[in-house]
Amino acid sequence: MMTGMNRRLLWSAVAALLCLLAPVAATPARAAELASGPIVTVTATIKPPGDSGVRFEFSAVKPGEYVYVRVRLPEGPELEFVGEDAVVDFVSVPYFSGSSFWIDIEAWTEENPGDVTYDGATIHTHAVAADFGGDSSTSVSVWRPGDGYWHVLPAYGDAYGAQWGMAGDVLVPADYDGDADSDGERRTDLAIWRPSDGTWWIKGSETQDYVARLGRDGDVPVPGDYAGWGQAETAVWRPESGKWFIQSPLGVVRAVRWGQAGDVPVPADYDGDGLTDVAVWRPTDGTWLINKSRLGQYTEGFGLPGDIPVPADYDRDGAADIAVWRPTDGMWWVQRSTEGLLARPFGQLGDRPVPGDYDGDARSDLAVVRPGNPLMWHVDLSDGGLLATGFGLPGDVPVPLVRTP
Ligand SMILES: [Ca+2]
Numbered sequence: 307m308m309t310g311m312n313r314r315l316l317w318s319a320v321a322a323l324l325c326l327l328a329p330v331a332a333t334p335a336r337a338a339e340l341a342s343g344p345i346v347t348v349t350a351t352i353k354p355p356g357d358s359g360v361r362f363e364f365s366a367v368k369p370g371e372y373v374y375v376r377v378r379l380p381e382g383p384e385l386e387f388v389g390e391d392a393v394v395d396f397v398s399v400p401y402f403s404g405s406s407f408w409i410d411i412e413a414w415t416e417e418n419p420g421d422v423t424y425d426g427a428t429i430h431t432h433a434v435a436a437d438f439g440g441d442s443s444t445s446v447s448v449w450r451p452g453d454g455y456w457h458v459l460p461a462y463g464d465a466y467g468a469q470w471g472m473a474g475d476v477l478v479p480a481d482y483d484g485d486a487d488s489d490g491e492r493r494t495d496l497a498i499w500r501p502s503d504g505t506w507w508i509k510g511s512e513t514q515d516y517v518a519r520l521g522r523d524g525d526v527p528v529p530g531d532y533a534g535w536g537q538a539e540t541a542v543w544r545p546e547s548g549k550w551f552i553q554s555p556l557g558v559v560r561a562v563r564w565g566q567a568g569d570v571p572v573p574a575d576y577d578g579d580g581l582t583d584v585a586v587w588r589p590t591d592g593t594w595l596i597n598k599s600r601l602g603q604y605t606e607g608f609g610l611p612g613d614i615p616v617p618a619d620y621d622r623d624g625a626a627d628i629a630v631w632r633p634t635d636g637m638w639w640v641q642r643s644t645e646g647l648l649a650r651p652f653g654q655l656g657d658r659p660v661p662g663d664y665d666g667d668a669r670s671d672l673a674v675v676r677p678g679n680p681l682m683w684h685v686d687l688s689d690g691g692l693l694a695t696g697f698g699l700p701g702d703v704p705v706p707l708v709r710t711p
């Protein structure tokens with residue numbers, strides 16, 4: 307098992323990428339330091355939906371200097387700013403629609419004209435899956451049904467454990483308290499759903515622990531931020547009727563009919579507007595049926611019977627991509643929303659897919675857990691390199707595990 311120090315070394319390439327977790331939907335805009343260097347500090351603020359845009363503020367360390375800044379966004383023109391007296395005014399970027407994205411920043415001053423360049427920075431508006439460290443990275447993590455212990459190996463820092471839940475419970479980790487703090491960290495909360503009585507036991511990372519009630523035995527829990535609260539709602543899908551029951555943080559339940567018995571619920575934000583979309587995958591013929599919150603209903607055939615749906619954002623445009631993992635040959639088939647089709651072998655028969663953003667670059671990484679003692683985690687890091695680490699015992703449930711047909 308790797309030590310915290312080794313992990314830090316492993317992630318050293320990532321350390322250059324200073325991550326900012328910006329507030330999401332409906333939360334007040336909040337500034338956080340995005341990147342800093344010897345010459346210029348850069349601050350970015352994402353506005354809530356309805357007032358879309360991202361604003362940047364740049365300031366030179368030395369007062370009185372002119373600051374030159376060039377910003378490249380995934381879409382739209384290159385932006386250039388020049389300002390004096392250490393501060394450039396806030397600048398709106400009106401075509402930004404509200405999702406996680408990557409920006410490249412160059413900044414320099416007249417005194418230091420050369421190569422004062424930041425590699426870039428990621429702005430997340432979505433909570434990262436299984437981010438127990440609050441570092442915008444998926445944590446290698448397992449749950450042990452025998453004693454209800456969660457064992458977590460964050461991308462930064464040391465492994466730790468916490469008891470929450472018991473045998474028979476279903477894992478429903480998500481960010482229920484929307485706890486983006488001044489550092490922009492938005493931590494996933496330990497949470498379980500108990501089928502016998504439909505209770506949700508949530509261990510808030512910022513708020514007090516609390517219990518919610520929704521669903522019954524036979525339902526499939528599908529928490530997500532369906533309405534743009536900036537925090538996960540409790541939700542279940544009922545296979546027999548195809549109904550989704552979604553409960554707001556205020557306790558109001560609404561029902562949506564989508565899918566039918568035999569489908570696999572695959573909620574995610576497929577249109578990148580910050581809101582989770584109701585969606586199912588039909589294993590019998592490989593059809594995806596997605597009710598996009600911004601772009602409306604969408605159907606596509608992708609995948610074969612026997613595949614495991616693994617939707618996530620693999621190309622860092624803020625929209626979840628339709629994707630399957632094929633257990634028979636270990637192939638990942640990803641219909642990336644901006645970068646086209648990806649077909650890549652990673653993993654083998656007997657593995658379980660556990661995609662997530664383990665290196666924190668806002669691009670989901672291909673990942674599998676291989677049975678064994680310990681369980682072996684293999685991650686194809688999107689910023690380069692492989693992570694292979696033993697973590698967990700036979701019988702443990704990998705926390706980032708996706709739902710299987
Ligand atoms: Ca939280």
Ligand SMILES: [Ca+2]
Nearest residue numbers: 575577581599
């Ligand atoms: Ca959406």
Ligand SMILES: [Ca+2]
Nearest residue numbers: 619621625643
């Ligand atoms: Ca995408």
Ligand SMILES: [Ca+2]
Nearest residue numbers: 663667669688
């Ligand atoms: Ca990644």
